[in-house]
Amino acid sequence: ELVDLTDLLRESGFQVFRKAVEEGGVVRGLRAPGCAGYSRRQVDELAVLARHHGVAGLVTFAVTAEGVRSSAAKFLTEGELEGILRRMGAQEGDLLLLAAGPWKESVEALGALRVEIGERLGLRDDSLIAFAWVLEFPLLEWDADEQRWTAVHHPFTAAMPEDWDLLETDPGRARAQAYDLVANGLEIGGGSIRIHRRDLQARMFRVLGIDEESARAQFGHLLEALEYGAPPHGGIAPGIDRLVMLLAGEHNIREVVAFPKTQSAVDLMMDAPSPVSERQLRELHLRVVEDED
Numbered sequence: 001e002l003v004d005l006t007d008l009l010r011e012s013g014f015q016v017f018r019k020a021v022e023e024g025g026v027v028r029g030l031r032a033p034g035c036a037g038y039s040r041r042q043v044d045e046l047a048v049l050a051r052h053h054g055v056a057g058l059v060t061f062a063v064t065a066e067g068v069r070s071s072a073a074k075f076l077t078e079g080e081l082e083g084i085l086r087r088m089g090a091q092e093g094d095l096l097l098l099a100a101g102p103w104k105e106s107v108e109a110l111g112a113l114r115v116e117i118g119e120r121l122g123l124r125d126d127s128l129i130a131f132a133w134v135l136e137f138p139l140l141e142w143d144a145d146e147q148r149w150t151a152v153h154h155p156f157t158a159a160m161p162e163d164w165d166l167l168e169t170d171p172g173r174a175r176a177q178a179y180d181l182v183a184n185g186l187e188i189g190g191g192s193i194r195i196h197r198r199d200l201q202a203r204m205f206r207v208l209g210i211d212e213e214s215a216r217a218q219f220g221h222l223l224e225a226l227e228y229g230a231p232p233h234g235g236i237a238p239g240i241d242r243l244v245m246l247l248a249g250e251h252n253i254r255e256v257v258a259f260p261k262t263q264s265a266v267d268l269m270m271d272a273p274s275p276v277s278e279r280q281l282r283e284l285h286l287r288v289v290e291d292e293d
Helices: 015-022 040-052 078-087 103-120 198-207 212-227 240-248 278-283
Strands: 026-032 059-064 067-069 095-101 131-135 140-143 148-151 178-183 186-193 234-238
Touching: 015 026, 015 095, 026 103, 040 095, 040 103, 059 078, 078 095, 095 103, 178 234, 178 240, 186 240, 198 212
Parallel strands: none
Antiparallel strands: 026 095, 059 067, 059 095, 131 178, 140 148, 178 186, 186 234
16 A cells, blocks of 8 residues: 655655655655565665656665664654654564655556565465556646646546536646556556536636637537537447456467557558558658658
């Protein structure tokens, strides 16, 4: 279980934690039972995995008979350290892994670490298929490059009924009526409830930075259709091939696809991609520009 430690470390003397919270991020932790004896190399391997998922680094606490071993412990008060141990249910022999930073990167990093630790400890039973629904996805996410909100799924996904007013006040907290079906960590189905009212679709466009003129030019057909009324509707797209892969005990989806492409995206049956004639390019008003390199 990923444990939220943000409120405990909001004003911590450890700069890594305090700065992350001040910038709107979180501090989350994961308990690895019996891993306190990990070597420096093993801990570094976990840190590399965490960085691969977007966090700057990993803070670790080894709970031993002699006490807590951590380079960060000296920056924490006794109350903060005790609070971490208590909330995470730490026991002697455990290794605590903490990530600080933006929520998305922190939970994704710890999620990947949870799978890795589970594999190392032999906690995963490949004879089982465990299903789970993932609900209440964020509706929007901030694009730092474009300096605007973007749709996590697509701009036609409906917000939770009680979250529509957040679009104008706190867009990042709005939740989507979206859902994924997961089996053994793989998404095998996903979908959403769609927006079926014109006024709500227009509000969504506005928060995405799409003005009325652009909305009419790009999505006028949809907005006009919604004026005539549409029933609430949604759906789900199942990934049958991924489910078959799990049932067959395979680790690569190409093993269960009828005509799989190679890793270089070549279709061996159709011999595609293949060259296109100049005549075909002219018909489609296309021109090939060679790479200068």
